[in-house]
Amino acid sequence: MLKTVPSIGSGSATSTATGPEVVLQVEGLTVGWGAAASDRPVVENVSFRLAAETDTALVGPNGAGKSTLVQALLGILPRQAGSVRVLGAPLSPHGRLPAAVRAQVAYLPQQVSVRGRFPLTVAEFVGLGWEPSGLRLPWAGRRERRAAVHAALERTACADLAARLISELSTGQWKRVLLAFCVVRPRRLLVLDEAQAGLDPQAAEQFLRLLFDLRRSEGWAVLQISHDLEMVRRTCDRVLCLNRSLRCQGSPEVALSPAQLERLYGRGYVPYHHHHHREAGAAPPPPAAPPQP
Protein backbone atom coordinates (compact mmCIF):
# COMPACT_ATOMS: atom_id res chain seq x y z
CA MET A 1 0.00 0.00 0.00
CA LEU A 2 1.44 3.36 -1.00
CA LYS A 3 0.27 6.51 0.66
CA THR A 4 -0.38 9.75 -1.13
CA VAL A 5 2.45 11.98 -0.08
CA PRO A 6 2.31 15.74 0.19
CA SER A 7 5.19 17.44 -1.60
CA ILE A 8 7.12 19.52 0.90
CA GLY A 9 10.00 21.84 0.10
CA SER A 10 11.54 22.76 -3.19
CA GLY A 11 13.83 20.75 -5.40
CA SER A 12 13.43 17.35 -6.88
CA ALA A 13 10.07 15.65 -6.80
CA THR A 14 9.66 13.35 -3.84
CA SER A 15 7.11 10.94 -5.24
CA THR A 16 6.69 9.33 -8.58
CA ALA A 17 3.80 7.65 -10.28
CA THR A 18 5.68 4.36 -10.39
CA GLY A 19 7.43 4.06 -7.06
CA PRO A 20 7.16 5.06 -3.44
CA GLU A 21 8.16 8.51 -2.28
CA VAL A 22 11.82 9.20 -1.58
CA VAL A 23 11.92 10.44 2.01
CA LEU A 24 15.68 10.83 2.36
CA GLN A 25 18.23 11.38 -0.37
CA VAL A 26 21.94 11.47 0.43
CA GLU A 27 24.50 12.26 -2.28
CA GLY A 28 28.29 12.14 -1.86
CA LEU A 29 28.14 12.90 1.85
CA THR A 30 31.54 13.40 3.48
CA VAL A 31 31.81 14.14 7.20
CA GLY A 32 34.88 14.92 9.32
CA TRP A 33 35.46 15.95 12.91
CA GLY A 34 35.40 19.56 11.74
CA ALA A 35 33.58 21.25 8.86
CA ALA A 36 36.84 22.34 7.15
CA ALA A 37 37.73 20.47 3.98
CA SER A 38 41.22 19.86 5.40
CA ASP A 39 39.91 17.84 8.37
CA ARG A 40 40.34 14.09 7.97
CA PRO A 41 36.97 12.63 6.99
CA VAL A 42 35.32 10.03 9.19
CA VAL A 43 32.79 9.11 6.52
CA GLU A 44 33.45 9.60 2.81
CA ASN A 45 31.33 9.93 -0.28
CA VAL A 46 28.19 8.16 0.92
CA SER A 47 25.12 8.09 -1.32
CA PHE A 48 21.81 6.33 -0.77
CA ARG A 49 18.04 6.88 -0.78
CA LEU A 50 15.31 5.88 1.63
CA ALA A 51 11.81 5.27 0.35
CA ALA A 52 8.63 5.59 2.36
CA GLU A 53 7.44 2.48 4.20
CA THR A 54 10.89 0.92 4.27
CA ASP A 55 13.12 -0.14 7.15
CA THR A 56 16.79 0.25 6.34
CA ALA A 57 19.60 -0.91 8.62
CA LEU A 58 22.98 0.75 8.82
CA VAL A 59 25.56 -1.82 9.89
CA GLY A 60 29.32 -1.85 10.28
CA PRO A 61 32.08 -2.38 12.82
CA ASN A 62 32.74 -0.06 15.77
CA GLY A 63 34.34 3.17 14.60
CA ALA A 64 32.96 2.75 11.07
CA GLY A 65 31.25 6.16 11.27
CA LYS A 66 27.62 5.03 11.59
CA SER A 67 26.61 7.52 14.30
CA THR A 68 28.64 10.25 12.57
CA LEU A 69 26.81 9.63 9.29
CA VAL A 70 23.40 9.64 10.96
CA GLN A 71 24.15 12.84 12.89
CA ALA A 72 25.40 14.58 9.76
CA LEU A 73 22.28 13.76 7.76
CA LEU A 74 20.15 15.13 10.61
CA GLY A 75 22.20 18.36 10.73
CA ILE A 76 23.65 17.64 14.18
CA LEU A 77 27.20 17.42 12.79
CA PRO A 78 28.50 19.63 9.98
CA ARG A 79 29.39 18.04 6.66
CA GLN A 80 32.44 18.64 4.50
CA ALA A 81 30.85 17.77 1.18
CA GLY A 82 27.75 16.32 -0.40
CA SER A 83 24.06 17.01 -0.10
CA VAL A 84 21.12 15.76 1.96
CA ARG A 85 17.47 16.16 1.05
CA VAL A 86 14.61 15.31 3.37
CA LEU A 87 11.19 15.07 1.68
CA GLY A 88 12.74 17.03 -1.17
CA ALA A 89 13.97 19.92 0.97
CA PRO A 90 17.73 20.49 1.10
CA LEU A 91 19.51 20.40 4.46
CA SER A 92 21.39 23.70 4.70
CA PRO A 93 25.16 23.71 5.40
CA HIS A 94 24.27 24.82 8.96
CA GLY A 95 21.96 21.83 9.42
CA ARG A 96 18.68 23.72 8.96
CA LEU A 97 15.53 22.33 7.36
CA PRO A 98 12.20 24.12 6.78
CA ALA A 99 10.12 23.84 9.99
CA ALA A 100 7.36 21.83 8.23
CA VAL A 101 9.92 19.24 7.11
CA ARG A 102 11.84 19.20 10.41
CA ALA A 103 8.59 18.42 12.25
CA GLN A 104 8.36 15.18 10.24
CA VAL A 105 11.77 13.92 11.31
CA ALA A 106 12.30 12.00 14.54
CA TYR A 107 15.61 10.90 16.01
CA LEU A 108 16.16 8.40 18.77
CA PRO A 109 19.73 8.87 20.04
CA GLN A 110 21.85 6.05 21.42
CA GLN A 111 21.47 7.50 24.90
CA VAL A 112 20.49 10.69 26.66
CA SER A 113 22.55 11.14 29.79
CA VAL A 114 20.53 13.05 32.39
CA ARG A 115 22.80 14.25 35.17
CA GLY A 116 21.23 14.51 38.61
CA ARG A 117 17.58 15.09 39.42
CA PHE A 118 15.87 16.57 36.34
CA PRO A 119 12.45 18.06 37.20
CA LEU A 120 10.65 17.01 34.02
CA THR A 121 7.99 14.30 33.94
CA VAL A 122 7.75 11.71 31.19
CA ALA A 123 4.42 13.26 30.06
CA GLU A 124 6.01 16.73 29.89
CA PHE A 125 8.97 15.35 27.93
CA VAL A 126 6.79 13.53 25.39
CA GLY A 127 4.71 16.72 25.09
CA LEU A 128 7.82 18.53 23.85
CA GLY A 129 7.90 16.12 20.91
CA TRP A 130 4.35 17.11 20.02
CA GLU A 131 5.00 20.88 20.06
CA PRO A 132 6.23 22.45 16.84
CA SER A 133 9.55 24.30 16.93
CA GLY A 134 9.56 28.04 17.43
CA LEU A 135 8.21 30.40 20.07
CA ARG A 136 5.17 29.08 21.90
CA LEU A 137 3.57 29.62 25.29
CA PRO A 138 3.44 26.49 27.51
CA TRP A 139 -0.35 26.45 27.75
CA ALA A 140 -0.99 26.73 23.98
CA GLY A 141 -2.85 23.67 22.67
CA ARG A 142 -2.79 22.07 26.10
CA ARG A 143 -5.80 19.82 25.53
CA GLU A 144 -4.62 18.47 22.16
CA ARG A 145 -1.12 17.96 23.53
CA ARG A 146 -2.42 16.01 26.50
CA ALA A 147 -4.48 13.71 24.23
CA ALA A 148 -1.53 13.13 21.88
CA VAL A 149 0.82 12.41 24.78
CA HIS A 150 -1.65 9.97 26.30
CA ALA A 151 -2.01 8.11 22.99
CA ALA A 152 1.76 7.99 22.43
CA LEU A 153 2.40 6.67 25.94
CA GLU A 154 -0.29 4.00 25.48
CA ARG A 155 1.15 3.00 22.13
CA THR A 156 4.65 2.53 23.53
CA ALA A 157 3.46 0.84 26.75
CA CYS A 158 4.69 3.77 28.87
CA ALA A 159 1.37 4.97 30.32
CA ASP A 160 2.40 3.90 33.82
CA LEU A 161 5.50 6.11 33.58
CA ALA A 162 3.65 9.36 32.73
CA ALA A 163 4.16 11.06 36.12
CA ARG A 164 7.70 9.76 36.68
CA LEU A 165 10.68 12.10 36.39
CA ILE A 166 12.85 11.34 33.37
CA SER A 167 15.90 11.15 35.65
CA GLU A 168 14.31 8.19 37.45
CA LEU A 169 14.05 5.97 34.36
CA SER A 170 16.08 2.87 33.59
CA THR A 171 17.83 2.55 30.21
CA GLY A 172 15.08 0.37 28.79
CA GLN A 173 12.33 2.72 30.04
CA TRP A 174 14.19 5.69 28.53
CA LYS A 175 14.23 3.97 25.12
CA ARG A 176 10.47 3.44 25.26
CA VAL A 177 9.88 7.02 26.39
CA LEU A 178 12.11 8.33 23.58
CA LEU A 179 10.08 6.28 21.15
CA ALA A 180 6.89 7.84 22.58
CA PHE A 181 8.54 11.24 21.99
CA CYS A 182 9.04 10.21 18.34
CA VAL A 183 5.52 8.85 17.74
CA VAL A 184 3.62 11.62 19.56
CA ARG A 185 3.02 13.35 16.22
CA PRO A 186 2.82 12.09 12.64
CA ARG A 187 6.28 11.88 11.06
CA ARG A 188 7.79 10.51 7.88
CA LEU A 189 11.40 9.74 8.82
CA LEU A 190 12.55 7.96 11.95
CA VAL A 191 16.28 7.65 12.61
CA LEU A 192 17.32 5.25 15.37
CA ASP A 193 20.81 4.88 16.83
CA GLU A 194 20.98 1.39 18.35
CA ALA A 195 17.46 1.72 19.58
CA GLN A 196 17.13 -1.79 20.92
CA ALA A 197 20.29 -1.87 22.99
CA GLY A 198 19.23 -2.15 26.63
CA LEU A 199 15.73 -3.48 25.93
CA ASP A 200 14.62 -6.84 27.32
CA PRO A 201 13.41 -9.40 24.73
CA GLN A 202 9.72 -8.61 25.27
CA ALA A 203 10.23 -4.85 24.99
CA ALA A 204 12.46 -5.37 21.93
CA GLU A 205 9.71 -7.41 20.26
CA GLN A 206 7.08 -4.74 21.05
CA PHE A 207 9.47 -2.18 19.67
CA LEU A 208 9.83 -4.07 16.37
CA ARG A 209 6.07 -4.48 16.05
CA LEU A 210 5.58 -0.77 16.56
CA LEU A 211 8.20 0.08 13.91
CA PHE A 212 6.53 -2.34 11.52
CA ASP A 213 3.15 -0.77 12.22
CA LEU A 214 4.45 2.78 11.79
CA ARG A 215 5.91 2.18 8.37
CA ARG A 216 3.15 -0.04 7.01
CA SER A 217 0.14 1.94 8.23
CA GLU A 218 1.58 5.45 8.37
CA GLY A 219 4.23 5.34 5.65
CA TRP A 220 7.24 6.11 7.83
CA ALA A 221 10.73 5.47 6.51
CA VAL A 222 13.01 4.01 9.17
CA LEU A 223 16.80 4.17 9.24
CA GLN A 224 18.35 2.28 12.11
CA ILE A 225 21.88 1.68 13.22
CA SER A 226 22.14 -1.83 14.57
CA HIS A 227 24.67 -4.43 15.60
CA ASP A 228 21.95 -7.09 15.83
CA LEU A 229 22.35 -8.73 12.43
CA GLU A 230 19.73 -11.37 13.18
CA MET A 231 17.14 -8.69 13.84
CA VAL A 232 18.23 -6.91 10.66
CA ARG A 233 17.78 -10.09 8.63
CA ARG A 234 14.37 -10.65 10.16
CA THR A 235 12.84 -7.19 9.90
CA CYS A 236 14.70 -4.84 7.54
CA ASP A 237 14.11 -4.42 3.80
CA ARG A 238 17.52 -3.00 3.01
CA VAL A 239 20.96 -2.88 4.53
CA LEU A 240 23.69 -0.25 4.17
CA CYS A 241 27.13 -1.63 5.02
CA LEU A 242 29.41 1.17 6.22
CA ASN A 243 33.06 1.23 7.07
CA ARG A 244 34.20 4.82 6.45
CA SER A 245 32.48 4.56 3.07
CA LEU A 246 29.53 2.49 1.87
CA ARG A 247 30.89 -0.98 1.12
CA CYS A 248 27.63 -2.39 -0.18
CA GLN A 249 23.88 -1.88 -0.01
CA GLY A 250 21.00 -4.14 -0.85
CA SER A 251 18.59 -6.68 0.57
CA PRO A 252 19.64 -8.44 3.81
CA GLU A 253 20.18 -11.68 1.87
CA VAL A 254 22.75 -9.99 -0.35
CA ALA A 255 24.32 -7.43 1.98
CA LEU A 256 24.65 -9.80 4.92
CA SER A 257 26.01 -12.77 3.02
CA PRO A 258 29.07 -14.38 4.69
CA ALA A 259 31.35 -13.01 1.98
CA GLN A 260 30.05 -9.45 2.37
CA LEU A 261 30.25 -9.65 6.17
CA GLU A 262 33.85 -10.83 5.99
CA ARG A 263 34.61 -7.90 3.70
CA LEU A 264 32.90 -5.49 6.12
CA TYR A 265 34.06 -6.79 9.49
CA GLY A 266 37.39 -8.25 8.40
CA ARG A 267 38.87 -11.62 7.53
CA GLY A 268 38.01 -14.29 10.05
CA TYR A 269 34.52 -12.98 10.85
CA VAL A 270 32.10 -15.86 11.11
CA PRO A 271 28.54 -15.10 12.19
CA TYR A 272 27.65 -17.14 15.27
CA HIS A 273 24.68 -18.92 13.71
CA HIS A 274 26.75 -19.94 10.65
CA HIS A 275 29.43 -21.31 12.91
CA HIS A 276 26.85 -23.08 15.05
CA HIS A 277 24.97 -24.60 12.12
CA ARG A 278 28.15 -25.65 10.33
CA GLU A 279 29.21 -27.53 13.43
CA ALA A 280 25.79 -29.17 13.68
CA GLY A 281 25.92 -30.08 9.99
CA ALA A 282 22.80 -28.09 9.15
CA ALA A 283 22.17 -25.31 6.68
CA PRO A 284 21.61 -21.80 8.09
CA PRO A 285 17.93 -20.97 8.62
CA PRO A 286 16.18 -18.87 5.97
CA PRO A 287 15.36 -15.26 6.95
CA ALA A 288 12.05 -15.07 8.79
CA ALA A 289 9.14 -12.91 7.79
CA PRO A 290 8.72 -9.59 9.59
CA PRO A 291 6.68 -9.73 12.79
CA GLN A 292 2.97 -9.40 12.29
CA PRO A 293 1.34 -6.53 14.20
Next chain:
Amino acid sequence: MTLPPPEWLELLRFPFMQRALVAGLLSGSLGGLLGSVAVLRQLSFFSDALGHSALLGISLGVLLGVEPTLVLIPFAVLFALAVSQLVERSQLPSDALLNIVYSSSLAIAVVLLRLLSSRAGSLEQLLFGDILAVSWGDLLLQALLLAGVLTYLLLTRRSQILVSLDRGLAVSQGVAVGWQRLLFVVVLAVVVALSIKAVGVLLISAFVVIPACSARLISGSFATYLPLASGIGASCGLIGLLSSGVFNLPSGPCVVIVQLLAFLAALLVRASRPPLRGWG
Protein backbone atom coordinates in the same frame (compact mmCIF):
# COMPACT_ATOMS: atom_id res chain seq x y z
CA MET B 1 -2.07 51.82 75.85
CA THR B 2 -0.44 50.89 72.53
CA LEU B 3 2.98 49.29 72.28
CA PRO B 4 5.59 50.95 70.02
CA PRO B 5 5.97 49.14 66.65
CA PRO B 6 8.86 46.68 66.46
CA GLU B 7 12.16 47.90 65.04
CA TRP B 8 11.79 46.18 61.70
CA LEU B 9 8.40 47.81 61.12
CA GLU B 10 9.92 51.20 61.90
CA LEU B 11 12.59 50.48 59.29
CA LEU B 12 9.94 50.02 56.60
CA ARG B 13 9.14 53.74 56.83
CA PHE B 14 12.49 54.62 55.29
CA PRO B 15 12.51 54.87 51.49
CA PHE B 16 15.95 53.23 51.26
CA MET B 17 14.56 50.18 53.08
CA GLN B 18 11.49 50.08 50.86
CA ARG B 19 13.77 50.18 47.79
CA ALA B 20 15.97 47.49 49.32
CA LEU B 21 13.05 45.13 49.90
CA VAL B 22 11.73 45.61 46.39
CA ALA B 23 15.29 45.02 45.13
CA GLY B 24 15.45 41.82 47.17
CA LEU B 25 12.15 40.59 45.73
CA LEU B 26 13.08 41.43 42.16
CA SER B 27 16.68 40.22 42.14
CA GLY B 28 15.78 37.09 44.10
CA SER B 29 12.95 36.28 41.74
CA LEU B 30 15.12 36.97 38.68
CA GLY B 31 17.99 34.87 40.02
CA GLY B 32 15.69 31.96 40.82
CA LEU B 33 13.96 32.09 37.44
CA LEU B 34 17.09 32.25 35.33
CA GLY B 35 18.99 29.98 37.68
CA SER B 36 16.42 27.23 37.20
CA VAL B 37 17.58 26.87 33.59
CA ALA B 38 21.23 27.74 34.32
CA VAL B 39 21.66 24.82 36.75
CA LEU B 40 20.03 22.41 34.29
CA ARG B 41 22.50 23.65 31.67
CA GLN B 42 25.33 23.22 34.17
CA LEU B 43 26.17 26.91 34.00
CA SER B 44 26.50 27.44 37.78
CA PHE B 45 30.22 27.97 37.62
CA PHE B 46 29.82 30.17 34.57
CA SER B 47 27.57 32.55 36.54
CA ASP B 48 30.19 32.59 39.30
CA ALA B 49 32.91 33.59 36.81
CA LEU B 50 30.58 36.21 35.37
CA GLY B 51 29.98 37.73 38.83
CA HIS B 52 33.68 37.91 39.62
CA SER B 53 34.51 39.44 36.27
CA ALA B 54 31.89 42.13 36.92
CA LEU B 55 34.33 43.68 39.39
CA LEU B 56 36.74 44.15 36.50
CA GLY B 57 33.95 45.93 34.60
CA ILE B 58 33.32 48.20 37.58
CA SER B 59 37.02 49.04 37.92
CA LEU B 60 37.20 49.85 34.20
CA GLY B 61 34.25 52.21 34.68
CA VAL B 62 36.06 53.91 37.56
CA LEU B 63 39.24 54.13 35.48
CA LEU B 64 37.39 55.72 32.57
CA GLY B 65 35.41 58.02 34.85
CA VAL B 66 32.05 56.58 33.65
CA GLU B 67 29.13 55.47 35.88
CA PRO B 68 30.07 51.79 36.59
CA THR B 69 26.56 50.42 35.87
CA LEU B 70 26.72 51.86 32.35
CA VAL B 71 29.98 50.03 31.71
CA LEU B 72 28.93 46.88 33.53
CA ILE B 73 26.14 45.69 31.24
CA PRO B 74 28.06 45.84 27.92
CA PHE B 75 31.18 44.56 29.67
CA ALA B 76 29.36 41.55 31.17
CA VAL B 77 27.72 40.71 27.83
CA LEU B 78 30.98 40.91 25.87
CA PHE B 79 32.79 39.00 28.60
CA ALA B 80 30.16 36.25 28.62
CA LEU B 81 30.26 35.89 24.84
CA ALA B 82 34.07 35.79 24.76
CA VAL B 83 34.29 33.23 27.56
CA SER B 84 31.59 30.97 26.10
CA GLN B 85 33.43 30.99 22.75
CA LEU B 86 36.68 30.20 24.55
CA VAL B 87 35.05 27.31 26.43
CA GLU B 88 33.59 25.93 23.20
CA ARG B 89 36.73 26.23 21.10
CA SER B 90 39.54 25.42 23.53
CA GLN B 91 40.55 21.85 24.28
CA LEU B 92 40.57 22.51 28.05
CA PRO B 93 37.86 21.44 30.52
CA SER B 94 35.42 24.30 31.08
CA ASP B 95 35.77 24.34 34.89
CA ALA B 96 39.55 24.82 34.66
CA LEU B 97 39.18 27.51 32.01
CA LEU B 98 36.52 29.38 34.01
CA ASN B 99 38.73 29.21 37.09
CA ILE B 100 41.58 30.89 35.17
CA VAL B 101 39.23 33.56 33.83
CA TYR B 102 37.51 34.47 37.07
CA SER B 103 40.52 34.42 39.36
CA SER B 104 42.62 36.52 37.00
CA SER B 105 39.85 39.07 36.35
CA LEU B 106 39.26 39.34 40.12
CA ALA B 107 42.99 39.88 40.72
CA ILE B 108 43.25 42.59 38.05
CA ALA B 109 40.11 44.29 39.33
CA VAL B 110 41.26 44.39 42.98
CA VAL B 111 44.66 45.83 41.97
CA LEU B 112 42.99 48.46 39.74
CA LEU B 113 40.51 49.44 42.46
CA ARG B 114 43.28 49.72 45.05
CA LEU B 115 45.24 52.01 42.71
CA LEU B 116 42.09 54.09 42.15
CA SER B 117 40.95 53.90 45.77
CA SER B 118 40.18 57.63 46.04
CA ARG B 119 37.56 57.28 43.28
CA ALA B 120 36.32 53.75 43.77
CA GLY B 121 34.51 53.93 47.09
CA SER B 122 34.44 50.97 49.48
CA LEU B 123 35.65 47.68 48.05
CA GLU B 124 33.55 45.85 50.63
CA GLN B 125 30.37 47.40 49.22
CA LEU B 126 31.25 46.12 45.76
CA LEU B 127 32.15 42.67 47.02
CA PHE B 128 29.17 42.09 49.29
CA GLY B 129 26.48 44.48 48.06
CA ASP B 130 25.00 47.69 49.44
CA ILE B 131 21.25 48.20 49.79
CA LEU B 132 21.72 51.96 50.15
CA ALA B 133 23.13 52.08 46.62
CA VAL B 134 19.89 50.85 44.97
CA SER B 135 17.89 53.65 43.31
CA TRP B 136 14.29 53.70 41.98
CA GLY B 137 15.82 53.74 38.49
CA ASP B 138 17.65 50.47 39.23
CA LEU B 139 14.39 48.93 40.45
CA LEU B 140 12.55 49.96 37.30
CA LEU B 141 15.28 48.36 35.20
CA GLN B 142 15.08 45.17 37.28
CA ALA B 143 11.28 45.04 36.97
CA LEU B 144 11.53 45.39 33.19
CA LEU B 145 14.22 42.74 33.10
CA LEU B 146 12.09 40.35 35.19
CA ALA B 147 9.17 40.77 32.79
CA GLY B 148 11.52 40.22 29.83
CA VAL B 149 13.18 37.13 31.31
CA LEU B 150 9.81 35.61 32.24
CA THR B 151 8.48 36.11 28.70
CA TYR B 152 11.71 34.78 27.18
CA LEU B 153 11.71 31.61 29.31
CA LEU B 154 8.01 30.92 28.74
CA LEU B 155 8.31 31.33 24.97
CA THR B 156 11.50 29.27 24.62
CA ARG B 157 10.65 26.64 27.27
CA ARG B 158 10.79 23.75 24.78
CA SER B 159 14.17 24.80 23.40
CA GLN B 160 15.62 25.41 26.86
CA ILE B 161 14.66 21.93 28.04
CA LEU B 162 15.80 20.12 24.90
CA VAL B 163 19.15 21.95 24.83
CA SER B 164 19.66 21.09 28.52
CA LEU B 165 18.89 17.43 27.83
CA ASP B 166 20.73 16.54 24.64
CA ARG B 167 22.18 18.68 21.85
CA GLY B 168 21.53 16.09 19.14
CA LEU B 169 17.90 15.62 20.17
CA ALA B 170 17.45 19.41 20.24
CA VAL B 171 18.92 19.91 16.74
CA SER B 172 16.83 17.04 15.35
CA GLN B 173 13.73 18.86 16.67
CA GLY B 174 14.61 22.11 14.89
CA VAL B 175 16.14 23.99 17.84
CA ALA B 176 18.86 26.47 16.81
CA VAL B 177 21.14 25.30 19.61
CA GLY B 178 23.97 27.77 18.97
CA TRP B 179 21.66 30.80 19.04
CA GLN B 180 19.79 29.54 22.08
CA ARG B 181 23.03 29.07 24.02
CA LEU B 182 24.30 32.51 23.04
CA LEU B 183 21.06 34.28 23.90
CA PHE B 184 20.84 32.59 27.29
CA VAL B 185 24.41 33.59 28.18
CA VAL B 186 23.66 37.22 27.18
CA VAL B 187 20.50 37.31 29.32
CA LEU B 188 22.41 35.78 32.24
CA ALA B 189 25.14 38.42 31.88
CA VAL B 190 22.61 41.29 31.92
CA VAL B 191 20.85 39.89 35.00
CA VAL B 192 24.16 39.43 36.84
CA ALA B 193 25.29 42.96 35.91
CA LEU B 194 22.07 44.55 37.15
CA SER B 195 21.93 42.60 40.42
CA ILE B 196 25.51 43.38 41.46
CA LYS B 197 24.65 46.57 43.40
CA ALA B 198 22.40 44.90 45.93
CA VAL B 199 24.07 41.50 46.03
CA GLY B 200 27.77 42.13 45.49
CA VAL B 201 30.11 40.41 43.06
CA LEU B 202 31.24 37.60 45.34
CA LEU B 203 27.80 36.20 46.09
CA ILE B 204 25.83 36.89 42.92
CA SER B 205 26.16 33.29 41.72
CA ALA B 206 24.43 32.11 44.92
CA PHE B 207 21.33 34.07 43.78
CA VAL B 208 21.35 32.05 40.58
CA VAL B 209 22.28 28.64 41.98
CA ILE B 210 20.83 28.13 45.49
CA PRO B 211 17.08 28.86 44.96
CA ALA B 212 17.16 26.82 41.73
CA CYS B 213 18.81 23.85 43.46
CA SER B 214 16.29 24.05 46.33
CA ALA B 215 13.42 23.99 43.82
CA ARG B 216 15.07 21.17 41.88
CA LEU B 217 15.09 19.05 45.02
CA ILE B 218 11.36 19.31 45.67
CA SER B 219 9.78 19.83 42.22
CA GLY B 220 8.06 16.84 40.72
CA SER B 221 7.55 18.47 37.31
CA PHE B 222 8.82 21.33 35.16
CA ALA B 223 5.51 23.11 35.64
CA THR B 224 6.25 23.54 39.36
CA TYR B 225 10.01 23.97 39.01
CA LEU B 226 10.21 27.49 37.53
CA PRO B 227 7.58 29.14 39.78
CA LEU B 228 9.08 27.43 42.84
CA ALA B 229 12.64 28.55 42.04
CA SER B 230 11.43 32.10 41.45
CA GLY B 231 9.30 32.09 44.61
CA ILE B 232 12.11 30.74 46.79
CA GLY B 233 14.49 33.35 45.33
CA ALA B 234 12.02 36.19 45.96
CA SER B 235 11.21 35.21 49.55
CA CYS B 236 14.88 34.68 50.44
CA GLY B 237 15.71 38.08 48.93
CA LEU B 238 12.97 39.76 50.95
CA ILE B 239 13.79 38.09 54.28
CA GLY B 240 17.55 38.44 53.75
CA LEU B 241 17.39 42.18 53.02
CA LEU B 242 15.06 42.80 55.92
CA SER B 243 17.53 41.03 58.23
CA SER B 244 20.33 43.06 56.69
CA GLY B 245 18.49 46.29 57.56
CA VAL B 246 17.49 45.20 61.08
CA PHE B 247 20.93 43.91 62.09
CA ASN B 248 22.91 46.43 60.00
CA LEU B 249 24.80 43.69 58.16
CA PRO B 250 25.94 43.48 54.51
CA SER B 251 22.95 42.65 52.31
CA GLY B 252 24.47 39.95 50.04
CA PRO B 253 25.66 37.62 52.81
CA CYS B 254 22.34 37.99 54.70
CA VAL B 255 20.37 36.87 51.64
CA VAL B 256 22.73 33.98 50.95
CA ILE B 257 22.43 32.74 54.55
CA VAL B 258 18.62 32.76 54.19
CA GLN B 259 18.99 30.92 50.85
CA LEU B 260 21.15 28.33 52.57
CA LEU B 261 18.46 27.83 55.23
CA ALA B 262 15.86 27.41 52.48
CA PHE B 263 18.10 24.86 50.78
CA LEU B 264 18.45 22.88 54.01
CA ALA B 265 14.68 23.02 54.46
CA ALA B 266 14.26 21.71 50.89
CA LEU B 267 16.59 18.83 51.70
CA LEU B 268 14.39 17.97 54.70
CA VAL B 269 11.20 18.26 52.66
CA ARG B 270 12.72 16.05 49.95
CA ALA B 271 13.56 13.41 52.53
CA SER B 272 10.12 13.40 54.12
CA ARG B 273 7.52 14.17 51.42
CA PRO B 274 6.76 13.20 47.83
CA PRO B 275 7.81 15.80 45.23
CA LEU B 276 5.41 18.56 44.14
CA ARG B 277 3.72 17.77 40.85
CA GLY B 278 1.96 20.28 38.62
CA TRP B 279 -0.22 20.11 35.57
CA GLY B 280 0.88 17.88 32.67
